[in-house]
Amino acid sequence: MNSENIATHFKRVALTLAALLCLALGAQAQEVVRLTGRVVSKQTGEPLIGVNITDTGLRRALAVTDEDGRFSMNTHVGTQLRFSMIGAKQEMVKVKNDKFLTVKLDEDNVQLKEVEVKTKRITDRIMPEPTDIEVKGNWLYVRTRVRVPKQMFQHDRRLVVQPILNNVTENKLTLMHPMVYDAKEYHRTQDRLYNFNMNSETAGDPLAKHVTVKSSATREKGQANDIIGYSDSIFVKNLKAEYSCDVYMAIEDYTHIIYRDTTIIARGTVNPLRWLDCSLLGKPLADASYYPTPEKQMRDSKGNINLKFLIGKATLNTNDPHNDIEIEKLRQQIDAIRADKDATIQSLSLEGIASPDGRYNFNQNLARQRMDFALGYIREKLPENLRSGIEFSSKSSVAPWSEVVALLRRDSLFSEADQVQSIINRSSNIDVQSARIRRLPFFRSLLEARYLPKLRQVNYVMNYTIFRQLTLDEIRNLYAADYKKLTRYEFFTLYRSENDAVKRDTIIRQALEMYPSFMIAANDLAADLINRGESDPQLLEPFAGEKAPATVNINHAIALLQNRQFAAADECLSYVPKTEESELLHAISGVLNGRYDENYKTVAATGKRNELLMMLAMKRNKEALKLSRELPDDEALTHYLRAICLNRADDAVGAYEELKRSFEMDPSLEKIAHTDGDVNDLLLEQNK
Known part of the structure; x- marks a missing residue:
């Protein structure tokens, strides 16, 4: 290279470095803004969940929309963002000084190739196995396997399976962990796209931690297709609600959606312990050291x-x-x-x-x-x-x-x-x-x-x-004139002398209105409500804990159990010593939180029905079927539980007959059966 060419070369290098320096300085000068927004369907206006938001310049995933289609993130003014999801056309948006951004994705303008969704055959559908939502404590467990036909899954594709827990009662959706299945070439391409840093939480593929890469280990034995296992659990507070599990599925290549489908893999929950007869009674606080001090x-x-x-x-x-x-x-x-x-x-x-x-x-x-x-x-x-x-x-x-x-x-x-x-x-x-x-x-x-x-x-x-001290009659006269003038002790004397349950509850609630920290009054009211089957799990919340009397913690735990807040009850019982008096309560809380083996004997000893329910929870189905024959035939629940046992034994005809008989004896059981994963398939079969 001659001197002229060398000079020209260094001149070009200098210009390039200067340009890069300007770009760098410009990037540093960019304003960082907090951007929030919502992504909705262009067709329906409904929120879109699971939309990936990527910085196209940095090639970095910044956020994913939640159940309400919302997102929140830090970015720079002028950044080009790509909004993309399976089943919709991606949208490019340049960040301005907007504090809130609404993005509409076109769900209709999606290129489908190779598969005609309307006329799927068994060989061109993704097949998640039907399953049940199993209840353990306040956790709902979903386990299934997904079959992927060989002809659908080529070397340049990715399968995304997104299970969604559907609270049918409250009309609320909750995302569970997705399952992502990559072909080898697709996975290598993704890896390179993210600079061999796929698993980075800030710069990688947001789905990377959920990825399974196609290999010989995923081949179904004796079949040409692949099969991938899925398992996830989710904590819920309201176990009284009706649940189902929906699955959104899509196959994509580098630029297009190849296939999409939706199916329901679980209708209702499997929870035989919903019938557990606890027979737990609330107790008033008998320790006089907690009584209010008499006032003269x-x-x-x-x-x-x-x-x-x-x-x-x-x-x-x-x-x-x-x-x-x-x-x-x-x-x-x-x-x-x-x-x-x-x-x-x-x-x-x-x-x-x-x-x-x-x-x-x-x-x-x-x-x-x-x-x-x-x-x-x-x-x-x-x-x-x-x-x-x-x-x-x-x-x-x-x-x-x-x-x-x-x-x-x-x-x-x-x-x-x-x-x-x-x-x-x-x-x-x-x-x-x-x-x-x-x-x-x-x-x-x-x-x-x-x-x-x-x-x-x-x-x-x-x-x-x-x-x-005022006499009881004087307290009654004072109460009749103005209950707000009573002291704690006078309230205590008055309600403990009252035999009418409604009047007693009214007096206690008025006492708590005037004295919110009146623990013994709250405890006594909680005990009354428990014994009437009207327990209030919030009543003793301010008082229960490490320093509370055992009676208060026991009543609070019973109220939580009756309201199906099993995990919270278990935590509360950690403050209650295991004694002969509290043994059954500890055991019931244990089995309702999934600890079957260590508590089986204690709970089973309370009666044959409870023993049967324990066997069903532990999937000791043959023993459960045998024991179901010993339950009294004049009770509707006997036939309902026998239907569960027969259905698990693959005797659908016998199970349906038992179920029908239980409905005849107690029509309210039919509503429960529609959400019970142990028998609702019998109803579906009859409705076909």
Whole structure:
């Protein structure tokens, strides 16, 4: 090479390096953006799942759309993205500054070659074997094998099988792991396409970890076709739902979809333990250390007595038995206060009253003297420790003659009452009234003997405060007035004394409304609901765990089991020691979570039906069929379970007869049978 050519060569190299440097600097200057979006069908507008999104410049897979057709990823402004999936025409999109991108893929414009989908024969179809969705705990297991005809699978092709769990009840789809089957040449090409880095999570083939490469090991024994095994499981919370498993399949070469098909490989679930009779009862919390502390409430009380005095004197009439009764009543009240160390007398108010006969001033003084006598008398009756801090007050008065009139009328002595009232009407001076009334012919025999003594009295009102626990009746009255004023202990006392289940539940729910952390109330309500078959798995969620009492964890686990949240129940029971009392609960949780062998004996010992169900779960089908003959023929479930045993023994005719008989005895079983993978094929056969 001469000097001119060398100069030209280096000039070209320099220009190339400069161009590359500019590209590199340009790439570094590109803005990184967070791009989210959704891919839908151009024809239906429905979301497309499993769409691959590839950076065409970097030749790197960036994301795959989820069940809602959504994606989210980091990329650069100006990047060219390829959206592709089996069964649709790929779409190229340049990234702008959009924050959200909607991409529509054309599902109709797909080139099909070699196979006419509408007229498939057994030799030109991908054949996943029908299977069952098996239940173990909250896990659904799908196992199948896929047959691939030799003539369909050439050296430049890939087969993608995408099982999808279909929650029919909630209309929700969940992707399971795909199965990918590569011909050798196709696989080598993919490997080179991704720079021999197929398994990289960021730069490789997003399906690489699911790939099986065609080899002699995949050839079905004695056949020309290939066969690939598939197994996957998925965790579900709602085992009460109806499930099926759909499979989307496609064969592609480097640029086109060669074949696509959809089939259902499983309708319903195989779960004989759905019939397991647990007979588990909830229990109230009996450990008194968790009971709420009794609270003493301040209660205001009042008492009164009526003391009768001798005529014209300030001393009590000791011959009047009425006074003995009244004084005894006062003594009992004082003794009750003295017996309570938390009682406090706040005030004592006295009112002395004299009868109106005689001169008014004399009567007024007499009333005051009687009041002083009574006040001193009551002071002596009060213990010294109760006298301090009491506020004493009093007043005296003379009863008017109008009260005598009222007493006469009450006793229907209307003539006498009218005569007294006539004197009152003629003069407002009480001394004049008294002198005139004393001249009435019936004064001594009637008024002085019977009615005036009723007006001579000392009344007292003693206000005292006692801190004590409310009685059940007082709590009920307070609850009726306003339940929000009750304390924890008062709620506890009230609901534990209530025999009506509905009222009891209402009281507990109100207690939890006021005191959300009231664990014993939540536990007792949970136990009631469990025993009525209405368990609420969320009720004890805030309380269960390592530090909770065993009873709370046991009730929570039972509620979870009754609501088919088997994995959560198993976790909760890890905090419950295995004792004689909890042995059965541990065993039932164990078998419902798939641990059959270690718990078989404990569960089987609870009855022949449970033993039969254990045998079916363990696929001990011959033993199960034999045992099914020993179950009572007058129960619909016996014939249903016998149908399962016969169907597993390939006696479809006998199985259908047993199934039909179970429907006749209990029509509700037919709805269950349609989702039961052990017998729903019998119904399908009959419907053909």
